Amino acid sequence: MLTIDDQTQVRCSCGAVVLTLRGAPIVSLVCYCDTCQEGSRRIEALPNAPSVREPDGGTAYVSYRKDRITYAKGRELLIDITLDQRSKTKRVVASCCNSALLMRFDDARHWVPLYRVRFESNPPAIEMRICTSFLPGNVVPPNDVPSYRDYPGALVMKLLRSRLAMLFR
Ligand SMILES: [Zn+2]
Ligand SMILES: [Zn+2]
Numbered sequence: 001m002l003t004i005d006d007q008t009q010v011r012c013s014c015g016a017v018v019l020t021l022r023g024a025p026i027v028s029l030v031c032y033c034d035t036c037q038e039g040s041r042r043i044e045a046l047p048n049a050p051s052v053r054e055p056d057g058g059t060a061y062v063s064y065r066k067d068r069i070t071y072a073k074g075r076e077l078l079i080d081i082t083l084d085q086r087s088k089t090k091r092v093v094a095s096c097c098n099s100a101l102l103m104r105f106d107d108a109r110h111w112v113p114l115y116r117v118r119f120e121s122n123p124p125a126i127e128m129r130i131c132t133s134f135l136p137g138n139v140v141p142p143n144d145v146p147s148y149r150d151y152p153g154a155l156v157m158k159l160l161r162s163r164l165a166m167l168f169r
Contacts, residue, residue, distance in 0.1 A: 002024040003023065004023040005022075010101070012094035012096060014096050014099075016097070017073060017096065018073035018074060019071055019072060025064050025124050026063045026158055026162045027063050028062045028123075028124040029061060029128045029129065029130055031129075032057065032059075032131045032135050040100070043093055046093065048097065049098035052100045052115060052117060060115070060116035061116055062116050062119060063111045063112065063114070074096070078095070090103070100118070110163050110166055111162065128148065129147040131151070132149055
């Protein structure tokens, strides 16, 4: 179990962008929703982009509290990918090598999902699969962890608990 003093580094595939994460993540999950599928597809279509999706089409994220993330190097190389101009969700890519790094929300949400493929050594274990109702009818997600058709209460509770913890740092 990681403590608040542990640091994890996440970098783009060429190493020009480095982020430092402090402590343990809030949650590590795979999302199958239509916008994650589309967002990952768009990123993978960029020249020489490293793959983002799991073999079954899901995208794995490791979410951290916003205040536990430091942009250590190459922040100026980051670009936003927006699927819909009205959306508050931006997918952030390192323009040096088109690696997907994280999702950013233009609202009060206190967490940042980072693309799990960027946790090269020892990525946090996946805890749940969500929005599986977007999978084609003939595709069954792996049953190694709990799967949910939408956003489960278990996830909402984890996010709420981390928001409360943030008030006390
Ligand atoms: Zn890079
Ligand atoms: Zn999603």
